[in-house]
Amino acid sequence: MGKRRTGVTVRDINRWLAQGFGSGVEGLYKPWLRVSDVPSKGRSRRVRGLKSGRVHHLLSDLEYAIFLMAEYSTLIVDIREQFPLLPYGSTEVIAADMGVRHPIYPESVTPVVMSHDFVLTMSDKATDQTPLAISAKYQWNEAAKNKRMLEKLEIERRFATKVGRTNWKLVTDANFDPMVVSNLDWLHYGMRHDLPKEYRQIAPCLLPLLRGLDYQERRLSAVLTDLEKIPDLRGLSPTIAFKVAAWMGHLPLDLASEIRPRKIVKEMHATRDIAELPHVA
Structure with missing residues (x-):
């Protein structure tokens, strides 16, 4: 970890899993993706959470906005960003059922470990205590025209509801003042x-x-x-x-x-x- 993810192999994925990336809760959670793993246009950031006490890795201004709202909410007790869709291979099964290509890593033939932008743990005060998975997208009116992006979002949605046992929401910049x-x-x-x-x-x-x-x-x-x-x-x-x-x-x-x-x-x-x-x- 800590470098751009190109040429990834299954051995790399197994090593990252063994190192605990994508596992843990609250202050012990280790995001599957970190700021240093992903190309950035200067809008990614590391922010220490008030709820978790750990550093959160946020990859866009939109992710930061969602993070702030989740931090401020009294109904959310844990914020896990860059949350991997595991077990590995489960999203490949979903993609095959849909008849679409599964994403692969650049310069590789290895299927990507897909991830939710956030998984939020709800407090016992919430009406629905099911964890909430969030996908964040900018400029939805334009993005919705991108067929490939819609396919990947549908893989996420199906994973969330059938495998991850979470609620799922697509959140855009239009949701925020x-x-x-x-x-x-x-x-x-x-x-x-x-x-x-x-x-x-x-x-x-x-x-x-x-x-x-x-x-x-x-x-x-x-x-x-x-x-x-x-x-x-x-x-x-x-x-x-x-x-x-x-x-x-x-x-x-x-x-x-x-x-x-x-x-x-x-x-x-x-x-x-x-x-x-x-x-x-």
């Missing part, structure tokens, strides 16, 4: 899985403190400056405290309006859970 994604990105940045417990303890108390500062009528930067003077926050970063409280759902923020230090904050809880995004196809 760019401002919501931008705000979740800002809130997520700078937070850590292992933040001091004091941030979580103060989070439920932050809304009354903010309303006491008339925070809806002022720029967030000025409000954060005033928060520094409050004894309850002594020793804590006001910015991180604000982000933690917002991320935990204690601040009813309008995620469709820009949330930045230079902006006036608006209240209106406007969130969408990734599990509730409409099915595209």
Whole structure:
């Protein structure tokens, strides 16, 4: 692993499986594909998860948007990206049943280990606790005209429902408000899985403190400056405290309006859970 996957052999696949790629849960999960394994146009990234505490390998801006929504959701407890469709060979059987060619690795005759972009584990609060497999695609109106891509998506869908025993969704960039994604990105940045417990303890108390500062009528930067003077926050970063409280759902923020230090904050809880995004196809 760690180089572009060309000329792959079955021996390579068996070695990667033996090394644990594509297995594990939560912080111990090892993605089947990593950023270094796949050609990139500069939009892939490694992001440490708040839920898992591990580094997630995300191969596009769309995957990052899905990741942020899944991180923010209270109905999702584990996020596994680049999830392989195993056992090896099962997707070949599906392709044969469909009468279509199975993908092979570049410069090789070896069948590809296909993968879901994500498999999400639902919490016991979810109405449907079946794991959710997600395939992410850009510009669906154009992509839907690509017959070969539709064939590969159908292999994924059939695997998910018949072999993987998961629900399956196709998610596109049209499912997301760019401002919501931008705000979740800002809130997520700078937070850590292992933040001091004091941030979580103060989070439920932050809304009354903010309303006491008339925070809806002022720029967030000025409000954060005033928060520094409050004894309850002594020793804590006001910015991180604000982000933690917002991320935990204690601040009813309008995620469709820009949330930045230079902006006036608006209240209106406007969130969408990734599990509730409409099915595209």
